Amino acid sequence: MVKVAIVYYSSTGTNYQLSRWAEEAIKEAGAEAKLVRVAETAPEAAVASNPGWKQHLEDTKDIPVATSEDIEWLMPFYSVYQHVLVHFHRK
Secondary structure, eight states, X not given: OOEEEEEEOOSSSHHHHHHHHHHHHHHHTTOEEEEEEOOOXXXXXXXXXXXXXXXXXXXXXXXXXXXXXXXXXXXXXXXEETTEEEEXXXX
């Protein structure tokens, strides 16, 4: 079975939604999908200054943070970063 890791960063939810749609499509195609997020590195003050950002972090806190093990787990690689599809890569 093909394994696809979906690694995303989203401050207020746009890239998160794109990643969820990708996850659904991957599963519908019969592949295994794993959704993981990039760890938030913004200062707490920056996050707190934007209610949407703060709420999104709270809403998605249960999504695992990406690790190097996720990269080893997958075959193709799909990443959404700042509203840009970065690349697809197949081992």
